[in-house]
Amino acid sequence: MGTEKVQHEYGADEIQILEGLEAVRKRPGxxxxxxxxxxxxxxVYEIVDNSVDEAxxxxxxxxxxxxxxxxxxxxxDNGRGIPVGINHKANKPAVEVVFTVLxxxxxxxxxxxxxxxxxxxVGASVVNALSEWLEVKIHKDGKLYQQRYERGKxxxxxxxxxxxxxxxxxVRFLPDKEIFEETEFDYNTLRQRLREMAFLTKGIKIVLxxxxxxxxxxxxxxxxxxxxxxxxxxxxxKEKLYxxxxxxxxxxxxxxxxxxLQHNDSYQxxxxxxxxxxxxxxxxxxxxxxxxxxTKTFNDYARSMKLLKDSDPNLSGEDxxxxxxxxxxxxxxEPQFEGQTKQKLGNSEARGAVESVVxxxxxxxxxQNPAVAKVICDKAVLAQRARDAARKAxxxxxxxxxxxxxxxxxxxxxxSDKDPKNCEIYIVEGDSAGGSAKTARNRATQAILPLRGKxxxxxxxxxxxxxxxxxxxxxxxxxxxxxxxxxxxxxLRYDKIVIMTDADVDGAHIATLMLTFxxxxxxxxxxxxxxxxxxxxxxxxxxxxxxxYAYDDKELDEILTEIGRDGNNKIQRYKGLGEMDAxxxxxTTMDPEKRILLRVTIEEGTESEIDVxxxxxxxxxxxxxxxxxxxxxxxxTNLDI
Numbered sequence: 223m224g225t226e227k228v229q230h231e232y233g234a235d236e237i238q239i240l241e242g243l244e245a246v247r248k249r250p251g252x253x254x255x256x257x258x259x260x261x262x263x264x265x266v267y268e269i270v271d272n273s274v275d276e277a278x279x280x281x282x283x284x285x286x287x288x289x290x291x292x293x294x295x296x297x298x299d300n301g302r303g304i305p306v307g308i309n310h311k312a313n314k315p316a317v318e319v320v321f322t323v324l325x326x327x328x329x330x331x332x333x334x335x336x337x338x339x340x341x342x343x344v345g346a347s348v349v350n351a352l353s354e355w356l357e358v359k360i361h362k363d364g365k366l367y368q369q370r371y372e373r374g375k376x377x378x379x380x381x382x383x384x385x386x387x388x389x390x391x392x393v394r395f396l397p398d399k400e401i402f403e404e405t406e407f408d409y410n411t412l413r414q415r416l417r418e419m420a421f422l423t424k425g426i427k428i429v430l431x432x433x434x435x436x437x438x439x440x441x442x443x444x445x446x447x448x449x450x451x452x453x454x455x456x457x458x459x460k461e462k463l464y465x466x467x468x469x470x471x472x473x474x475x476x477x478x479x480x481x482x483l484q485h486n487d488s489y490q491x492x493x494x495x496x497x498x499x500x501x502x503x504x505x506x507x508x509x510x511x512x513x514x515x516x517t518k519t520f521n522d523y524a525r526s527m528k529l530l531k532d533s534d535p536n537l538s539g540e541d542x543x544x545x546x547x548x549x550x551x552x553x554x555x556e557p558q559f560e561g562q563t564k565q566k567l568g569n570s571e572a573r574g575a576v577e578s579v580v581x582x583x584x585x586x587x588x589x590q591n592p593a594v595a596k597v598i599c600d601k602a603v604l605a606q607r608a609r610d611a612a613r614k615a616x617x618x619x620x621x622x623x624x625x626x627x628x629x630x631x632x633x634x635x636x637x638s639d640k641d642p643k644n645c646e647i648y649i650v651e652g653d654s655a656g657g658s659a660k661t662a663r664n665r666a667t668q669a670i671l672p673l674r675g676k677x678x679x680x681x682x683x684x685x686x687x688x689x690x691x692x693x694x695x696x697x698x699x700x701x702x703x704x705x706x707x708x709x710x711x712x713x714l715r716y717d718k719i720v721i722m723t724d725a726d727v728d729g730a731h732i733a734t735l736m737l738t739f740x741x742x743x744x745x746x747x748x749x750x751x752x753x754x755x756x757x758x759x760x761x762x763x764x765x766x767x768x769x770x771y772a773y774d775d776k777e778l779d780e781i782l783t784e785i786g787r788d789g790n791n792k793i794q795r796y797k798g799l800g801e802m803d804a805x806x807x808x809x810t811t812m813d814p815e816k817r818i819l820l821r822v823t824i825e826e827g828t829e830s831e832i833d834v835x836x837x838x839x840x841x842x843x844x845x846x847x848x849x850x851x852x853x854x855x856x857x858x859t860n861l862d863i
Contacts, residue, residue, distance in 0.1 A: 246351035253348045259404045263411050268345035269297045269393050276301030277426045288431040289407050294396040303362035303389045315380040321350045350374050356395035361386040414831050417443050422499045422551055424448025449482040449549040456547045459837040459846040460486035464594040470583035476555050477575035483548035489684045491543040492833050495550040497557050497567050506567025508552050511576030513539050519584045529599045541605040611686035631696035635660045635670040646718035651732050654800035661804035671700050680739045681840035705743050722756035724798035738840050748822050757818040758811045764792040771810050
């Protein structure tokens with residue numbers, strides 16, 4: 223796909239104008255989602271998307287993205303260069319139209335680009351409107367052109383400033399401080415997204431450079447194997463069931479389909495779908511087509527090879543996808559998305575195209591590789607048995623009737639208010655902290671559930687075993703939502719689920735085990751913002767009967783500077799919540815007026831990275847975990863040694 227050229231002239235008149243650049247500065251959120259850190263990074267993706275579109279059309283092979291010292295961004299590509307000729311409808315050079323007119327782009331007529339991932343042509347003009355300044359340089363036909371804009375306004379007409387020996391576009395911009403709450407770019411956020419773009423566009427080279435450091439940080443992403451290498455990357459912390467990555471590629475009508483998949487020994491499915499390089503977190507028709515193909519092809523094969531007896535039921539899709547890592551990437555000229563957020567594909571032709579390509583090529587692969595086929599089918603049969611066992615275990619965890627007083631776990635100290643909006647539950651480690659918390663709490667609205675010891679690491683266990691764990695069972699019952707396919711958020715009994723652990727290594731481990739469980743089996747709780755981490759203080763400072771608390775070393779230093787450093791200061795470092803009496807616990811960690819709660823969130827589009835992190839931290843392989851610790855050791859604070 224990467225090398226096929228579109229046989230169509232990409233000239234100045236291909237740029238179509240739909241409406242003028244207004245309102246973007248007034249309502250930036252409508253165009254880029256938000257003015258927080260997420261919206262800020264979105265600006266970079268918009269410009270890079272334009273360069274990737276050039277690569278998809280077969281013209282661009284390298285994109286350089288640089289974070290400059292002043293937090294401006296430079297994006298350079300070696301594509302054809304944005305057209306500089308006069309667009310007759312607007313009577314301006316085409317490049318000026320691209321950067322100053324909303325909904326102008328080469329993506330509307332269907333001529334200049336066959337497929338594109340750019341957002342309805344809002345890309346470049348929106349970035350321009352929300353930047354303090356933006357400069358574009360174009361290398362085209364031996365000449366170098368330049369134009370500058372400030373807050374979307376043209377500073378001077380497009381001018382020729384020299385000669386050049388290559389083609390391409392160079393865009394540099396500084397996000398506007400008046401618009402964005404945060405104007406500092408995060409290197410890791412950009413790295414994740416650019417890595418994903420490089421995986422999805424095989425053969426393209428994307429270089430990210432951070433010039434803000436003494437020693438510039440440079441990462442190059444270049445994957446000749448495209449999404450095959452993406453699957454390899456996602457599976458690096460897992461034990462693979464077979465060495466081959468199954469790859470299917472083909473075109474049906476207007477839909478170009480690419481799928482890569484491989485099973486590992488975990489119990490989670492990690493499938494990610496994309497349309498024109500845009501992630502579709504809610505799936506859609508392409509994902510349905512893929513799942514249908516997997517279920518049908520494997521069952522047909524298992525029947526024909528007698529891996530399933532005539533009396534055995536079919537393997538369900540869910541069983542076949544246990545431990546599957548897959549990437550589905552399709553290119554389509556007119557994608558239709560359901561909903562405003564562009565998160566679910568609606569094109570009906572995509573389903574048939576993906577189903578046909580995957581069925582045909584997967585059948586061929588299984589016939590060629592009977593040993594691999596048998597390994598996958600065997601795992602699915604085991605998953606089927608485990609699912610039956612889980613169903614039985616799940617029936618036992620379901621809430622009993624209202625008449626049954628044993629419905630709630632015995633160690634839960636519930637709150638008296640029955641309106642979930644007002645209620646919160648604290649998950650506390652151990653009985654000693656649980657005792658203090660029960661005394662400290664507001665009985666009307668705060669429930670306490672103490673957990674004894676560490677809960678099961680769910681990354682390494684199937685659902686039937688998980689449901690057999692007493693601590694997990696107590697949590698599921700207390701929350702009231704059910705779990706996995708029975709999950710129903712409307713039955714949630716508490717608006718806030720607060721994980722309250724000690725501020726030491728053990729506490730951090732328990733919190734990670736908890737988050738792994740919630741992310742794998744109740745992710746909606748996190749997505750809808752119900753999960754929090756309590757932040758207990760690290761120090762108590764007492765002077766002349768006045769008590770202050772500090773939550774980190776920096777705050778301790780500030781307090782000591784304020785009250786004076788002398789012999790009257792009594793400083794206590796808390797090792798755990800059990801050291802606090804009920805009043806202290808209430809004042810510092812449980813009083814809604816004073817406490818610090820950290821909300822746990824899932825950023826859209828980062829699920830594959832979250833997946834990799836949980837696998838690395840909680841999986842069996844030691845090597846990736848060591849690498850992760852070495853890479854992130856610089857960010858650790860308050861380590862108990």
